[in-house]
Amino acid sequence: MGNSLVLLKGQRIYQLDLFRFLAALSVVFYHYFFRGQAADDLSGLHFYEFGTYFKYGNLGVDLFFIISGFVIAMSISDLSVSNFVISRIVRLYPAYWFGVLFTFLVVYFFGMPHFNATVNQFLINLTMLEGFLHVKYLDGVYWTLSVELRFYFLVIVLLVVRKYFKRSFEIGVIAWLLLSIFYAFNAHTPLIKLLNLFFILEWSPYFIAGIMFLMVYEKTAKYYHYLFLVLCLLLSIINAIYRISENEMHYHLAFSPYVIGLVILFFYILMFLVTSNKLGFLNSKKWLAYGALTYPLYLIHQNVGYIIFNHFGDVMNKYVEVFATICSMLLISFAVNRWLEIPLSKWLKAKLKGLKESYIIAKN
Template structure:
């Protein structure tokens, strides 16, 4: 081991990173002797993460605008009270692609989770993931419940059993509808955390992450054709390629691009397009949305290229702190916008110019998301983390009988 390698492996320097909810610590990338770390200078890790935060905010904003402007004709009629042709005749077709912002979320999540898990114990990983998802999720459910049970909304009046099941975040395996349709994305995210915890338990390394990517790819391909419902439920075949490519991109960021990593990315890209273009059982419901296939390929490819540019260090000059602030608002904005925003559109869509209403509502939701994160979510997360870090996991072992 060279002197440089000793300094890299023994260095205790860490750089703060913000993944959305609270500030976390990520180890400075370090590599085994045979690997070459991409080090572009001071602040590289933070700059790239800022770019990811900005990209994540754009993904959330695309989903928000999709729900306002680009939903299916039936959904648009339920929200605005009239056909989309009379509300957004030209914009509807463009913003319909905003639904694919979820795929970009998954791609970024694979990158960020692999990064944040490096060097952590299983206990630390569990605490970070639980406090990342549940506090804001519970806040969103409480807000959504108040809206759907009190106001006249396009979401109906769900049975209280649905509300209780949604608090667990396990409504998908329970076969219960989500209180808010946007919650469906949390199940693939949760499954990713649970399965990747095996890698964290063994110790995150280059080799283990590569093996995990290969095993998950194989499971995503075989589970549907082998008619294994349980495995299909866990591996989420239509979403898996994005998570897998995100992890491979992080390995490029932490070490260097290699033919093996590019192979994982290209295979994931091909599988993502397969599930996106599949006539049935894929990512898209062709009965409600039938865009040009070429446009779907283009959008998905742009997503891969954007995250790839970050992994290769091409965005290291992006140092604006506002990108990180945008990242902190992403999760609250995603969870709160649907019920609140569409209820506003439902009530005022025939009284205010639709474009003006959408602009004002989205701006208000962005401000609300920041306030909720700053004054509600973050205090809850910090309190919950302190409690979990001081708690004993598991019952104490009793004394042996003599």
């Protein structure tokens, strides 16, 4: 979610800004038109007429992960480990800190009886490590950041090894793919469950696919990279279908494996078309502004939106309310990006680089 888009030889891939924004909107629609009413009594607004369509909106996260793999693989080509860590902190934390504070204040003062939060929970959530410390997320969407952090950790390990062995990154990715294949057919064995904690094998095919798409984009892909892409597609669909039973038990609704498979196939085709330069007509700078809204929107929309629905659901037309809420979230996201995320990121980057330089001087 928190990946900035990249430059290659001075060319920004604006299509990915558009795709990230549309993926974020699909998650928003999933939460507002399906998730809130379907289980756990989260939302006071019911949109049963739309639930059939938007119950698949959470698959927008899957597209996020593919784009993340692509962006991170491109960004590390000339980055040291320390610079990679700095770039990730600067990109993820400023908007996240606002999202945590904003959500905490709304939940703390207006969330009851459906939502609650403690100061201790708030403080731990600020670290972005709550998922590893078994502390409840202030907003359920934060689980994807725990997945991203584990991906970054694996990238850091490969970067460290790459200093001593040049082909370590490619070999590491292939080994990761082999583990992913093993996971798809042995997901419930104790060893695989343990490996999944470290190697995020449930979601790894998306990140690996993103890395393969980079090779397509740079025109360095060999035949076996295309084979890896096909394997990633199949594994992505298999893992998504495995999750159907869990969703059906939770929501007491049927989910179509065919729809899920087709949506994931569409994501892969979309990324292939972009990376093989078949969607050049979409490469417009105007999508940059939409991409900038994506991360703040993703962070703030869910629980705050539900609380708005619960407080005003009886006094306002539900369609007007949900439209007004979505517009409000977009406006807040715009403000967060322009007046908080951008300046705070610059300040944080300068501070972290200063600390790095001070450490190097002290070490020498």
